[in-house]
Structure formats: structure tokens, C-alpha cells
Amino acid sequence: MNNSSFKIGVDGGGTKTELILVDPAGAGVATYMAPGCNPSQVGPDQARTILLEALRTLRAQQPGAVIQTTHLYMAGAPAFWREVGAALSGFGTVVTGPDSAPVLELATGGAPGLVLHAGTGSFVSARDPGGSIHYVGGLGWKFGDPGSGFDLGRRGLAVALLELQARPAGAALSPLAAALCAHTGLEDYAANSRYFYSDAAAQAKIAAFAPRVVELATANCGPAQQVIADSLTDLARQADDVIHRHFPRPTAPLPCGVSGRILNSPPAATALRSLASQLNWPVELRFLDTAPIEGVRRLLLAAR
Incomplete structure (x- = not known):
């Protein structure tokens, strides 16, 4: 095996940083999972540290491999990651790109189309008929990211807090309000409101409520279903703008990944x-159950 033809791909998001080492035949021979490294969430110094430690750990699994190229597909400021990539030594030619690239590759396979993605944050990305890439969203928790874990958690908690605020003494709780109290361990509006506005851990706690909102909506909880519908309506507006701006007269249904x-x-x-x-x-909506790291692997192969 030619030890100079290995490649590394990184999918760096707010929740996790996933890495793959690809051999000359294009097969993944090692993987590694690290904490999220979005500099907007963990800070630039910690983001850089997480990436460097993860790269070294992955490479140590194949100590004889010489890295030809490393692709970084990262959440957060592109200029920051270009700077980090330019400073890397011993990892071959370094290419940086947005974290939207792998899921767009999975959705369209290099053809024109778009993808809607929601994790901790959310975005819409598209490849137009001329091959240009477009990106909308990913503004972070302070400015929305509809459909994301943080947005669903925030909206669900707001509905539950309003119920607690207006609840008569001794009245039964709805499933959503009961889930809020179980989530925080606090039983009334004042205590919950105080917690979310004063505790340093509250931001993570908001995003962590999203799975409960989804579970309740799946169990036909009307308020939880409305939370999801409202959040996704805002995401759909972003996607609708992308479709009409970049695909004004499609001659066939566009692949639209849902990730x-x-x-x-x-x-x-x-x-x-x-x-x-x-x-x-x-x-044509395509609901993707393939992990983004597979999109990274495909981008590594396409870059030959």
C-alpha cells in the first residue's frame, strides 16, 4: 500500500467533531469522534485544541500513514478555519469548507439541488445549475436557526413557561409543561424563569429539551406538534427563497435532501x-439517514 496516499476528512459541528482516515483505495480505515468544535460555541482556542487533538489521535491509529491531504468541513467562521488549516503541519494539503458541503454531497451527488439540515443549528445549502454553492442560515442561537435543536427547545420551553405562568393553583399540567418541570427539576414558573435567565448551563439545557419536544409531538401532543410546525415554517421560508432565487425554471424535480x-x-x-x-x-424530498462523515469521504474521493 502507498503510505503517501492517505487522506483525512473532518466533519466539525456544534455537537461533535467526527474524523475519518481514508486509504488509497478510498476505504475508511480509521475513525474518531471528539466533542463539538464550533468556535462560536466553545471559543476559538478550544475549537483549535479540539481539532488538533482529534487529528493526532486519528493519525495515531495508522502511525505509518503519510497524509496526502486533509479536508476540514467545519461549522463556524470560515476565515477562522482557513487560518487554522494554514497553520497545520504534517497533514498534507489542507482544504477547508463549510459543514454544509458533506450533507449537500449526500443529497445531490454533485448534481444541482439543495439540502435542509438541522442539528444544534440549521442551514439550507444549494448547488445551482451552474455549479455554484449557496448557503443560507447557520446564524447561531442568538438569531434563530429555525428547525434546529436550540430553536425547538426554546419554542417548546416558551409554550410550557406560558402555561406555568397562567396555571391556577392545583391545576393539572399538560404533557409539555410537565416535561419542562421534569427537565429542570423545578415546579413553578418563577423558579424556571429564574433558572433560564441566570444559570450558566441554561443555554445547553434549552437545546437539550428538543428531543423531548419531538417525542411529545410523535405521541400526538398538540402544543409540541405546533412548536415543530412553527419552527419548520421559518426554515421552509429560507428554503423557498433559495429555490426561487437559484432554480427559477427547473425542468425536472430537484433533489432536496433532508438531513x-x-x-x-x-x-x-x-x-x-x-x-x-x-x-x-x-x-423530490430525500430523507437522509446516512451520517455526514460519509459525505466527507465522498468529497475526499471526488477531489482526486
Whole structure:
């Protein structure tokens, strides 16, 4: 085996950083999972440290391999990651790109089309008929990211807090409000409100409520279903703008990938299908169950 033809690919997000080492035949021979490294969430110094330690750990699994190229597909400021990539030594030619690239590759296989993705954050990415790549969203928790874990958690908690605020003494709780109290261990509006506005861990706690919202929506909890519908309506508006701006007259249905655990959940998938129909999208929805790291591997192969 030619030890100078190995390649490394990295999918770096807010929740996790996943790496793959690809051999000369294009097969993944080693993987590694590290914590999330979005510099907007963990800070630039910690983001850099997480990536460097992960790269060294992955490479140590194949100590004889000489790395030809390393691709970094990362959440966060592109200029920051270009700077980090330029400073890497011993990892071959370093290419940086947005974390949208792997899921767009999975959705369209290099053809024109788009992908909607939601994890901790969310975005819409598209490849137009001329091959140009476009990106919308990914603004972070302070400015929205509809459909994301943080947005679903925030909206679900807001609905539950309003119920607690207006709840008569001794009244039974709805499933959503009961889930809020179980999530925080606090029983009334004042205590929960105080927690979310004063505790340093509250931001992570907000995003961590999203799976519970999805579970309740799957179990036909009306308020939870409405939370998902409202959040995805805002994401659909972003996608609708991308479709009309970059695909004004498609001659065939466009591949439209749907990526991430949240968007692939039954209540979110139902809401997206309904929105796509209402908005008359000229697309074929493709619900992706393949991990983004496979998209990274495919991009590494395509870069030969």
C-alpha cells in the first residue's frame, strides 16, 4: 500500500467533531469522534485544541500513514478555519469548507439541488445549475436557526413557561409543561424563569429539551406538534427563497435532501412534506439517514 496516499476528512459541528482516515483505495480505515468544535460555541482556542487533538489521535491509529491531504468541513467562521488549516503541519494539503458541503454531497451527488439540515443549528445549502454553492442560515442561537435543536427547545420551553405562568393553583399540567418541570427539576414558573435567565448551563439545557419536544409531538401532543410546525415554517421560508432565487425554471424535480435527526423524525417529516406541498416546491424530498462523515469521504474521493 502507498503510505503517501492517505487522506483525512473532518466533519466539525456544534455537537461533535467526527474524523475519518481514508486509504488509497478510498476505504475508511480509521475513525474518531471528539466533542463539538464550533468556535462560536466553545471559543476559538478550544475549537483549535479540539481539532488538533482529534487529528493526532486519528493519525495515531495508522502511525505509518503519510497524509496526502486533509479536508476540514467545519461549522463556524470560515476565515477562522482557513487560518487554522494554514497553520497545520504534517497533514498534507489542507482544504477547508463549510459543514454544509458533506450533507449537500449526500443529497445531490454533485448534481444541482439543495439540502435542509438541522442539528444544534440549521442551514439550507444549494448547488445551482451552474455549479455554484449557496448557503443560507447557520446564524447561531442568538438569531434563530429555525428547525434546529436550540430553536425547538426554546419554542417548546416558551409554550410550557406560558402555561406555568397562567396555571391556577392545583391545576393539572399538560404533557409539555410537565416535561419542562421534569427537565429542570423545578415546579413553578418563577423558579424556571429564574433558572433560564441566570444559570450558566441554561443555554445547553434549552437545546437539550428538543428531543423531548419531538417525542411529545410523535405521541400526538398538540402544543409540541405546533412548536415543530412553527419552527419548520421559518426554515421552509429560507428554503423557498433559495429555490426561487437559484432554480427559477427547473425542468425536472430537484433533489432536496433532508438531513439531521430532528428533520427526519416523524412529526418533522410530516410537517416538511406538508410545507413543500403548500409552497409548490419543484423538488423530490430525500430523507437522509446516512451520517455526514460519509459525505466527507465522498468529497475526499471526488477531489482526486
